[in-house]
Amino acid sequence: ETGVTQTPRHLVMGMTNKKSLKCEQHLGHNAMYWYKQSAKKPLELMFVYSLEERVENNSVPSRFSPECPNSSHLFLHLHTLQPEDSALYLCASSQDARGYNEQFFGPGTRLTVL
């Protein structure tokens, strides 16, 4: 595996379900990110982890819970979501959290909440 991988690629869940999105980076990076991409809206930063420590929580509802057990893995735990949470969730990583390092993105998880 190379780059940034995300699983699953597609997820359909009910509002009462609990599910998790997984992201893994094989680049030796120290910073990882979760973004949300909704239709016709700009990409929104959700969470940032630097060296496994959360450094940004961009006013995200508590029904989204991130976890970063090590610098290569990032999870997004989902529970009691709303239909408006349906979107493409993108994970990214960068060498570190300094802004001049480009972020490398995974293919995303297309989430549909029924």
Next chain:
Amino acid sequence: AQKITQTQPGMFVQEKEAVTLDCTYDTSDQSYGLFWYKQPSSGEMIFLIYQGSYDEQNATEGRYSLNFQKARKSANLVISASQLGDSAMYFCAMREGAGGSNYKLTFGKGTLLTVNP
């Protein structure tokens, strides 16, 4: 006010021709960086090119170049010799400020480029 403005929701270009995708930005910081990403229909965002606010020369990466006009606060992406595989959404993004916590990228709404054979 929007920090990143991409005024072209959609653009069409003939294969092998050049195309310019517009991006204007709004910041009061002296230190900032501008990025362009490509997003094919598969979903992943692919980094294309980066321009720092203190870079004196326009950035180039293969067929991609960034036309950086600092006074006008514009950072247009130029794709030369378009290929069918260039059909995708293109996003302009900016990070502001210097120091250790300037990781946040602000993205524009994107431009959908279609390359016609």
